[in-house]
Amino acid sequence: PADFPDWHQRLTVAAAQSQIPTLSTDELAYAAKLAWRNNIRCIGRLHWRALQVRDLRHLTAPDEIFEALIDHLRVATNNGAIQPLISIFTREEKNGNFLRIINHQLIRYACYRNGQALLGDPQNLALTDLAISSGWQPPFTRSAFDILPILIADHHHRIHHFSLPRDPAIVLEVPLSHPDYPWFERLNLRWHAVPAISDMVLDAAGLKYPANVFNGWYVGTEIAARNLGDVHRYNLLPIIAEKMGLPTHSDRNLWKDRAMIELNHAVLHSFDQHGVRLVDHHSASKQFLTFTSKEHAEGREVNGDWTWLVPPISGSTSPLFHRSYAETVEKPGFFYCPWQKP
Amino acid sequence: PADFPDWHQRLTVAAAQSQIPTLSTDELAYAAKLAWRNNIRCIGRLHWRALQVRDLRHLTAPDEIFEALIDHLRVATNNGAIQPLISIFTREEKNGNFLRIINHQLIRYACYRNGQALLGDPQNLALTDLAISSGWQPPFTRSAFDILPILIADHHHRIHHFSLPRDPAIVLEVPLSHPDYPWFERLNLRWHAVPAISDMVLDAAGLKYPANVFNGWYVGTEIAARNLGDVHRYNLLPIIAEKMGLPTHSDRNLWKDRAMIELNHAVLHSFDQHGVRLVDHHSASKQFLTFTSKEHAEGREVNGDWTWLVPPISGSTSPLFHRSYAETVEKPGFFYCPWQKP
Ligand code: HEM
Ligand code: HEM
Numbered sequence: 001p002a003d004f005p006d007w008h009q010r011l012t013v014a015a016a017q018s019q020i021p022t023l024s025t026d027e028l029a030y031a032a033k034l035a036w037r038n039n040i041r042c043i044g045r046l047h048w049r050a051l052q053v054r055d056l057r058h059l060t061a062p063d064e065i066f067e068a069l070i071d072h073l074r075v076a077t078n079n080g081a082i083q084p085l086i087s088i089f090t091r092e093e094k095n096g097n098f099l100r101i102i103n104h105q106l107i108r109y110a111c112y113r114n115g116q117a118l119l120g121d122p123q124n125l126a127l128t129d130l131a132i133s134s135g136w137q138p139p140f141t142r143s144a145f146d147i148l149p150i151l152i153a154d155h156h157h158r159i160h161h162f163s164l165p166r167d168p169a170i171v172l173e174v175p176l177s178h179p180d181y182p183w184f185e186r187l188n189l190r191w192h193a194v195p196a197i198s199d200m201v202l203d204a205a206g207l208k209y210p211a212n213v214f215n216g217w218y219v220g221t222e223i224a225a226r227n228l229g230d231v232h233r234y235n236l237l238p239i240i241a242e243k244m245g246l247p248t249h250s251d252r253n254l255w256k257d258r259a260m261i262e263l264n265h266a267v268l269h270s271f272d273q274h275g276v277r278l279v280d281h282h283s284a285s286k287q288f289l290t291f292t293s294k295e296h297a298e299g300r301e302v303n304g305d306w307t308w309l310v311p312p313i314s315g316s317t318s319p320l321f322h323r324s325y326a327e328t329v330e331k332p333g334f335f336y337c338p339w340q341k342p
Numbered sequence: 343p344a345d346f347p348d349w350h351q352r353l354t355v356a357a358a359q360s361q362i363p364t365l366s367t368d369e370l371a372y373a374a375k376l377a378w379r380n381n382i383r384c385i386g387r388l389h390w391r392a393l394q395v396r397d398l399r400h401l402t403a404p405d406e407i408f409e410a411l412i413d414h415l416r417v418a419t420n421n422g423a424i425q426p427l428i429s430i431f432t433r434e435e436k437n438g439n440f441l442r443i444i445n446h447q448l449i450r451y452a453c454y455r456n457g458q459a460l461l462g463d464p465q466n467l468a469l470t471d472l473a474i475s476s477g478w479q480p481p482f483t484r485s486a487f488d489i490l491p492i493l494i495a496d497h498h499h500r501i502h503h504f505s506l507p508r509d510p511a512i513v514l515e516v517p518l519s520h521p522d523y524p525w526f527e528r529l530n531l532r533w534h535a536v537p538a539i540s541d542m543v544l545d546a547a548g549l550k551y552p553a554n555v556f557n558g559w560y561v562g563t564e565i566a567a568r569n570l571g572d573v574h575r576y577n578l579l580p581i582i583a584e585k586m587g588l589p590t591h592s593d594r595n596l597w598k599d600r601a602m603i604e605l606n607h608a609v610l611h612s613f614d615q616h617g618v619r620l621v622d623h624h625s626a627s628k629q630f631l632t633f634t635s636k637e638h639a640e641g642r643e644v645n646g647d648w649t650w651l652v653p654p655i656s657g658s659t660s661p662l663f664h665r666s667y668a669e670t671v672e673k674p675g676f677f678y679c680p681w682q683k684p
Pocket of ligand 2: 564
């Protein structure tokens with residue numbers, strides 16, 4: 001990239017000599033921004049230049065890393081004015097050993113078996129089991145929104161667990177209410193402010209960083225349509241439709257569609273009311289088009305995964321629905337690893 | 343296929359002898375059903391065995407074909423109890439010449455330039471221009487829902503135009519109303535009952551049939567979300583939102599999403615009220631899962647184009663949203679041809 005002509009040259013020379021060069025802090029920061037800009041699934045890429053990067057490659061001990069994760073959440077949360085931020089810890093060692101954060105995101109809600117039923121977020125059933133078997137004690141009174149501890153697997157595969165403090169400067173949550181439906185707030189729903197992904201590998205300049213965490217702010221639909229609405233997640237549409245007085249015996253009266261809109265409306269309303277930044281899916285789509293124009297103006301193509309970019313509700317109202325994207329994956333980038341699943 | 347062991351064998355032998363075998367009427371019918379079953383974009387494939395096939399390969403004259411298209415619409419419409427039907431006309435000649443229907447669908451609404459604005463369905467602007475330059479006279483008082491003539495290009499590229507009769511047994515239309523909004527019906531919206539695609543090539547057993555027409559019934563979202571809702575089609579969401587009293591200055595209050603639901607509701611309601619078959623997107627998704635199970639039970643994989651199968655509204659409420667499909671295209675099949683665009 002133009003900004004760092006040295007970097008690519010140094011890499012090429014190093015590769016020819018079978019060496020791995022060390023990135024400067026500035027180079028690492030730039031690589032992280034490129035990794036974001038390259039991600040074909042992310043609709044929030046307009047802001048890639050604004051990513052703040054914490055170079056914490058010197059941190060290798062689980063308890064030090066946990067302290068740094070708390071700092072990450074505090075800086076990212078910013079009392080609601082959420083900032084895009086990445087923290088990068090110790091990289092993969094030469095012998096292939098590595099330390100990793102097991103949680104998919106830093107803030108995750110537990111899931112408990114309750115006879116045949118589940119209490120909490122079904123996505124985190126395995127993570128909850130692992131937390132408990134690692135020594136974590138669930139709260140005495142279990143709820144649908146208990147925050148799981150951070151689990152870190154060290155270089156020797158030992159699991160360390162750390163509880164997040166109950167401090168809204170660190171773990172900010174928004175209780176959900178609806179401007180027109182008083183009963184909504186009595187459903188006792190909530191969601192956390194910062195989506196901080198902690199289980200993807202940053203692959204930059206020939207090196208892998210399995211221990212890193214990055215966050216932006218939420219799109220409303222991620223919380224409402226997917227986390228709270230999906231049948232295999234909190235599955236709240238039937239109860240919301242019932243409270244709205246919609247008959248649910250036939251899908252043809254669009255009860256799912258109507259409950260979906262109100263749930264989305266509640267999330268947007270509640271985050272606004274609590275001064276917590278999140279973007280609606282229409283604005284996110286527009287911002288993505290601005291990103292595309294800017295990239296084109298700089299002579300770059302924008303790759304994309306249509307199935308992830310198009311919002312999960314009102315798809316065809318998004319301008320992205322009517323475009324198509326090449327799914328080319330480039331590096332630097334963020335990648336899944338099979339061993340990252342708990 | 344098991345049902346016609348002869349067919350494949352005959353084809354193989356014929357191919358070895360550089361001959362093109364003629365399909366029997368039964369074989370042609372079976373090939374058409376397979377072409378439907380193979381289509382990766384069609385959510386309605388559960389019903390593939392029920393396709394009725396009219397073998398009209400002997401028809402080569404434009405006026406005979408037009409008469410047959412009228413019959414097709416009458417049989418398909420079936421007074422509202424719409425039947426999946428395909429009519430197959432003369433095939434591509436050995437010298438590469440062919441006859442084709444120019445219209446994308448048999449029933450299409452005209453589009454007129456009105457200063458800077460457009461009246462009608464913008465998708466059919468070029469088709470309308472072509473119809474007029476071929477000698478068609480638009481009605482004296484132009485409306486947003488004027489039915490275009492059928493344009494047939496003969497083997498010598500001459501264009502013939504034929505007006506469809508104003509007979510609801512042939513061109514059935516449904517005026518749109520909304521059970522809760524009296525103003526809705528005063529928008530004077532309507533849509534036709536039968537989606538009869540007439541510009542795709544049936545490719546079966548080594549032969550191409552550019553002149554054919556097939557139809558199922560509509561999914562509600564095709565009419566409401568796409569045809570009436572798309573910004574580059576009738577673009578009705580702003581006017582519906584305005585009538586609903588929703589402020590449209592910010593997308594964040596979900597006015598597009600709300601107007602979208604009511605438009606879909608109106609389409610489902612009006613078709614039901616007029617006894618015209620159409621399926622809602624939730625039931626269509628469920629039926630597609632049934633199709634998938636049945637195919638698996640018979641040892642076949644189901645290919646699919648996720649971006650077309652997942653409905654254009656409330657995407658993540660469809661079980662198809664949470665699955666993935668291989669996009670393998672197989673023959674017999676229906677294909678686009680570059681020359682099919684007017
Ligand atoms: C600034 C606000 C941001 C918004 C609104 C945003 C939005 C989104 C959304 C909606 C998704 C799809 C998530 C899903 O459906 O599960 C996504 C995926 C993704 N985003 Fe962003 N994002 C933002 C910031 C960031 C940042 C700061 C990074 C990294 C530095 C990032 C990297 C990614 C990656 C790697 C994925 C794919 C995750 C996967 O494959 O599972 N995003 N983003
Ligand atoms: C029986 C009810 C049927 C339903 C509910 C149905 C539904 C659909 C829908 C929703 C689409 C996507 C259309 C779009 O977004 O533009 C589609 C595409 C398609 N369907 Fe069906 N369909 C039915 C019957 C049929 C029949 C009878 C055939 C052929 C024999 C067929 C062949 C196709 C083909 C070829 C496409 C792709 C069109 C293209 O690529 O532009 N369908 N169908």
